[in-house]
Amino acid sequence: MLQKVVRSAIIDAPIERVWTVLRDFNSHDQWHSAIETSHIEGGERSDQVGCVRNFTLKDGHHIREQLLTLSDREHQSTYCIVEASLPLQRYVATVTLKPVTDGNRTFWHWMSSFATPPGMERELHDTVAQGVYETGFEDLRRYLRGGADQRSRGAGPMPTALPVPTRRIGVARHGGPDVLWPQNAEAAAPGAGEVRIRQRAVGVNFIDVYLRRGWVPTMFPVSEGAPGVPGMEAAGGVLDVGPQVSGFLPGDRVAYLGPVPGAYCGVRSVPADWVVRLPPEIEDETAAALLLKGITADYLLHDLGHVQRGTRLLVHAAAGGVGLLVCAWARRLGAVVIGTVSSEDKARVAREHGCEHVIVTRDYRFAEAVQRVCGGADVVIDGLGDAARDENLAALARRGHWISLGQASGPLAPLAPDALVAKSLSFSRPVVFDYVATQAQLAERAQRVWQALADGAIRLPPIERFPLDAAAEAHARLESRASIGALVLLP
Ligand SMILES: NC(=O)c1ccc[n+]([C@@H]2O[C@H](COP(=O)([O-])OP(=O)(O)OC[C@H]3O[C@@H](n4cnc5c(N)ncnc54)[C@H](OP(=O)(O)O)[C@@H]3O)[C@@H](O)[C@H]2O)c1
Incomplete structure (x- = not known):
C-alpha cells in the first residue's frame, strides 16, 4: 500500500x-x-x-x-x-x-x-x-x-563558503575555436564585496572571440599553467555572498556584466558591483542574451549617437546580437534605419526588427547604396572594422559620426585626423564597460533594457543555445557569419 x-x-x-x-x-x-x-x-x-x-x-x-x-x-x-x-x-x-x-x-x-x-x-x-x-x-x-x-x-565566512566544483571553458593558448577546452575546476568562495553565482545562461559576445584570438592580450593573458576563461556576462542564482555585500541574498535571481573575463563556467564569484537583480519576467536566457548587447544599444543610440526622429542611421551586422536591438530601438526613436547583412535570411530578420533599408553584401560594399537611399548616414554603428573602413568614410553624410565599436573583419588600421576633415566627420571608439562603471549606472541601464523589451521598443532577438561544453561550436558559428541574433551557453 x-x-x-x-x-x-x-x-x-x-x-x-x-x-x-x-x-x-x-x-x-x-x-x-x-x-x-x-x-x-x-x-x-x-x-x-x-x-x-x-x-x-x-x-x-x-x-x-x-x-x-x-x-x-x-x-x-x-x-x-x-x-x-x-x-x-x-x-x-x-x-x-x-x-x-x-x-x-x-x-x-x-x-x-x-x-x-x-x-x-x-x-x-x-x-x-x-x-x-x-x-x-x-x-x-x-x-x-x-x-x-x-x-x-560585517565579516567572516559563511558556513557554505567553500570552493564549489564547477565546469568551465579554459584557454591555454590563443587561437581558433579549438583552443576552447571544457574542464573541471573549482569556483572560489566569494571574497569581500563579492557574490557567488550559480550560472544558468552565459552570454556569448564577439569580444570573446577577440580575446580568444589574442587580439587584446593585456585583458586576456593565458598560459598552460593558468588558462584564461572567456566571457563577460551571465545570469543565474546567487549561491552565497561575501563580507561587506548588501542587497543580495542566496537565491536571488541575478545577471552580471563586467570588464574581467571569466563567465564561461557554471559557478563564479564576481564583484557585487557588476550584478543586478532580475525582475521575475526576465528569464535567465533572456538576460544573458540582452544585458551586454541591450546596454550597448542603449548607450550607442542615446548617449553617443543622439539618435532621434529623422536621424539617418547605418547599422552593420544588422541581424547580429547588437544589430537587431539597435535596429528596433532606433526605429522606435523615429530614425531612418539602414542595415548591412550578408544573406537574404538575415535581411528578412533585420526587416522584422525594424531595419527599413537592408543592404545585402558579403564584401563590405555599401557606400553607394547608402548614398542612394538617404544621401549619406548621420551616424554609422560599425562593428566590422578594417574591411569596411573606406566604405564607411564614403557612406557618411556631412558632419556624420562614425562609431567604431568592434572589428569583426579585423582591427581597424590607424585613422589619420585628415581622413575626417573632408566632411567634418567625428569618430568614437567606445566600450560598454565605461557606460556601466558603477553599480547604479549598471542597474539604471539594465532597467532601461528590460523596460524597452516590455514596451516593445526592442524585441527579443532569436537566441541560439549551446551547452557550455560546446563553446567552441558557438564561437565557430559566430565567426562563420551564419548566426542570427544572440548566442548563449547553458552550463
Ligand atoms: N564596444 C562595445 O561596447 C561593444 C559591445 C558589444 C558588441 N560590440 C561589437 O559589436 C559587434 C557586434 O557584436 P555581437 O556580439 O552582437 O556580434 P554579431 O553581430 O552577432 O556577430 C558579428 C557579425 O559581424 C558580421 N561580420 C562581418 N564580417 C565578419 C567577419 N569577417 N567575421 C565574423 N563576422 C563578421 C557578421 O554579420 P554579417 O554576416 O551579416 O555581416 C556577423 O554575424 C562586434 O564587432 C562587437 O565587437 C562592441
Whole structure:
C-alpha cells in the first residue's frame, strides 16, 4: 500500500527567492544538511524536465531522482526516485510554493507518496518526514538567512563558503575555436564585496572571440599553467555572498556584466558591483542574451549617437546580437534605419526588427547604396572594422559620426585626423564597460533594457543555445557569419 507524507512550513522570504533555490534541481547539496554531494547526469540543465540528479546522503546512501515537471507559473515541481540504496519504492514527490502576502513570506508544501517493504513503514515515513522535509525547511531558512546574518556581522565566512566544483571553458593558448577546452575546476568562495553565482545562461559576445584570438592580450593573458576563461556576462542564482555585500541574498535571481573575463563556467564569484537583480519576467536566457548587447544599444543610440526622429542611421551586422536591438530601438526613436547583412535570411530578420533599408553584401560594399537611399548616414554603428573602413568614410553624410565599436573583419588600421576633415566627420571608439562603471549606472541601464523589451521598443532577438561544453561550436558559428541574433551557453 502507498503511504503519504505531507509537510508544510512558512519561510520568511519572498516566493521568488525561495523558488530560485528550489527550482534548481541540483541546489540541494548547497542548503540541505543531509546531502553530501550531488550532480546532474549527462551535463543537462538542472531545471530541465527529465534531468536526473545523482546524489549521496551524509549517511552513505545513494539516490538518483528525476525531475518530472517544473512550473515557474505555479511555483511547483514534481520528481521521482529512479534508483536508491534506500528501500523507498514508487516514490513521487511534489513541492509547491504559495505567496503569503502578509509579510511577503512563502508557504512551502512538500508531499510524497511511496511504498516500502513490510515492516519498514514507520521508519521510512519518519526518515522522509523528519530527516528530509522538516530538516529541509530548517536548512533552507538558515541558508536564506546566511547572507543577511553575515551582512549584519560585517565579516567572516559563511558556513557554505567553500570552493564549489564547477565546469568551465579554459584557454591555454590563443587561437581558433579549438583552443576552447571544457574542464573541471573549482569556483572560489566569494571574497569581500563579492557574490557567488550559480550560472544558468552565459552570454556569448564577439569580444570573446577577440580575446580568444589574442587580439587584446593585456585583458586576456593565458598560459598552460593558468588558462584564461572567456566571457563577460551571465545570469543565474546567487549561491552565497561575501563580507561587506548588501542587497543580495542566496537565491536571488541575478545577471552580471563586467570588464574581467571569466563567465564561461557554471559557478563564479564576481564583484557585487557588476550584478543586478532580475525582475521575475526576465528569464535567465533572456538576460544573458540582452544585458551586454541591450546596454550597448542603449548607450550607442542615446548617449553617443543622439539618435532621434529623422536621424539617418547605418547599422552593420544588422541581424547580429547588437544589430537587431539597435535596429528596433532606433526605429522606435523615429530614425531612418539602414542595415548591412550578408544573406537574404538575415535581411528578412533585420526587416522584422525594424531595419527599413537592408543592404545585402558579403564584401563590405555599401557606400553607394547608402548614398542612394538617404544621401549619406548621420551616424554609422560599425562593428566590422578594417574591411569596411573606406566604405564607411564614403557612406557618411556631412558632419556624420562614425562609431567604431568592434572589428569583426579585423582591427581597424590607424585613422589619420585628415581622413575626417573632408566632411567634418567625428569618430568614437567606445566600450560598454565605461557606460556601466558603477553599480547604479549598471542597474539604471539594465532597467532601461528590460523596460524597452516590455514596451516593445526592442524585441527579443532569436537566441541560439549551446551547452557550455560546446563553446567552441558557438564561437565557430559566430565567426562563420551564419548566426542570427544572440548566442548563449547553458552550463
Ligand atoms: N564596444 C562595445 O561596447 C561593444 C559591445 C558589444 C558588441 N560590440 C561589437 O559589436 C559587434 C557586434 O557584436 P555581437 O556580439 O552582437 O556580434 P554579431 O553581430 O552577432 O556577430 C558579428 C557579425 O559581424 C558580421 N561580420 C562581418 N564580417 C565578419 C567577419 N569577417 N567575421 C565574423 N563576422 C563578421 C557578421 O554579420 P554579417 O554576416 O551579416 O555581416 C556577423 O554575424 C562586434 O564587432 C562587437 O565587437 C562592441
